[in-house]
Amino acid sequence: xxKLFKILLRTPGEIIWMLISHYPGELGIFLRYxxxxxxxxxxxxxxxIDTGVCFQNPELISIGDNCWIxxxxxxxxxxxxxxxxxxxxxxxxxxxxxxxxxxxxxxHIGPFCILSGISAGIYISDECGLSAHSKIYSFxxxxxxxxxxxxxxxxxxxxxxxxxxxxVEGPIYLEKNTGVALNSVILPGVFIGHxxxxxxxxxxxxxxxxxxxxxxxxxxxxxxxxxxxxx
Numbered sequence: 426x427x428k429l430f431k432i433l434l435r436t437p438g439e440i441i442w443m444l445i446s447h448y449p450g451e452l453g454i455f456l457r458y459x460x461x462x463x464x465x466x467x468x469x470x471x472x473x474i475d476t477g478v479c480f481q482n483p484e485l486i487s488i489g490d491n492c493w494i495x496x497x498x499x500x501x502x503x504x505x506x507x508x509x510x511x512x513x514x515x516x517x518x519x520x521x522x523x524x525x526x527x528x529x530x531x532x533h534i535g536p537f538c539i540l541s542g543i544s545a546g547i548y549i550s551d552e553c554g555l556s557a558h559s560k561i562y563s564f565x566x567x568x569x570x571x572x573x574x575x576x577x578x579x580x581x582x583x584x585x586x587x588x589x590x591x592x593v594e595g596p597i598y599l600e601k602n603t604g605v606a607l608n609s610v611i612l613p614g615v616f617i618g619h620x621x622x623x624x625x626x627x628x629x630x631x632x633x634x635x636x637x638x639x640x641x642x643x644x645x646x647x648x649x650x651x652x653x654x655x656x
Contacts, residue, residue: 426470427526427606427624430589431460431585432493432651435499436438436571438464439458442460444462446476446477446478446479446586447455447475447476447477449476451462451530452503453476454473454474454475457464457474457478457578457650458472458473458474460462460534461474461483462614463519464480464484464504465483465484465485465487465488465523466483466484466486467487467488467491467493467539468486468487468491469488469489469490469491470490470491470493471490471491472488472490472492472493472494473490473492473493473494473497474494475493475494475495475498475536476541477495477496477497477498478494478496478497478500479497479498479499479500480500480502481499481500481501481502482501482502482503482524483502485502485503485524485525485526485542485633486500486502486526486528487525487526487527487528488508488528489528489529489530489531489532489551489639490530490531491530491608492528492530492532492533492552493529493532493533493534494528494533494534494622495533495534495535495536495538495557495632496536496537497535497536498536498538498539498540499533499538499539499540499541500526500534500540500542501521501526501539501540501541501542501543502524502525502526502542502543502546503524503543503544504523504524504542504544505542505544505564505592505594507587507598508587508615509588509590509591509592510530510571510572510590510591510592511592511593511594512567512571512591512592512593512594513521513595513597514516514594514615514631515612515614516545516595516596516597516598516614516615518545518598518616518633519523519548519589519596519597519598520548520598521546521547521548521596521598521652522546522624523544523545523546523596524542524543524544524545524546525546525547526540526546526549527546527547527548527549528549528643529549529551529552529553529601530551530552530630531549531551531552532549532551532552532553532554532555532562533554533555534555535554535555535556535557535558535559536558537557537558538555538558538559538561539560539561539563540560540561541560541561541562541563541565541584542561542563542564542566542597543563543619544563544564544594545561545563545564545594545595545596545597545613545614546596546597547561547596547597547598548565548596548597548598548599549561549599549603550598550599550600550601550602550603550619551601551602551603552601552602553578553599553601553603553604553605554604554605555605556604556605556606556608556625557605557607557608557609557627558559558608559605559606559607559608559610559611560610560611561573561597561598561605561611562597562611562612562613563594563595563596563613563614564593564594564613565592565593566581566583566591566592566593567581567591567592567593568581569591571591572591572592575598577628578592594613595613595614596613596614597614597616598615598616598617599609599617600616600617600618600619600620600621600636600637601619601620602619602620603617603618603619603620603621603622603623604608604621604622605621605622605623606622606623606624606626606627607625607626608625608626609623609625609626609627609628609629610627610628610629611623611629611630612629612631613630614630615629615630615631615632615633615634616634616635617629617631617634617638617640618622618634618635618636618638619636619637620636620651620652621634621635621636621638621639621640621651622639622640622651623640623641623645624640624641624642624648626638626643627641627642627643628644628645629644629645629647630644630645631644632644632645632646633643634647635647637650637651637652638650638651639651
């Protein structure tokens with residue numbers, strides 16, 4: 426009964442979001458902004474929330490001034506309270522809170538991007554840009570158990586018992602003016618310094634990168650400097 430009561434409490438808001446989340450044009454942008462202003466942890470001024478955007482646990486999501494959350498973006502926040510096996514990846518640079526997603530000022534999150542900040546968290550600083558279909562995961566499934574690597578009963582996905590799942594978890598921090606190009610993936614525990622750029626189709630994991638780096642490949646490596654010093 427308690428679970429049913431919680432579902433009923435959420436239902437009116439879910440119906441409202443269903444009605445306005447795909448409403449086109451300036452009116453749709455206005456309605457989504459006003460609705461999410463009361464539900465996000467923080468929502469700055471002049472923010473565009475485009476059609477089809479999905480928020481999980483909006484009370485743990487912050488979006489700064491003058492951002493554009495483009496079409497069909499998914500932003501996930503919250504804490505995983507399960508007893509599943511976890512592989513933790515540290516990120517000593519991370520300035521945010523566990524399980525929260527923070528997006529700074531003047532940021533564009535391109536169409537069909539996924540930001541999964543569950544448990545560990547994601548912090549995207551001012552003036553960053555994520556191109557379409559980019560993904561940032563601070564929380565994901567491991568392909569096998571780290572404790573029992575020979576145990577073939579482990580499953581890559583959430584639809585089996587918790588005793589047969591292993592998770593990878595680590596906060597992600599992108600410093601100011603970092604660009605992430607089309608279809609790139611950033612995995613748990615990554616730090617990328619300011620003024621850096623991740624090239625198309627790159628997979629970034631288990632690495633810290635300093636400032637002004639061009640980052641490319643799978644696994645991604647620094648291949649050069651983004652901005653050249655004056656000759």
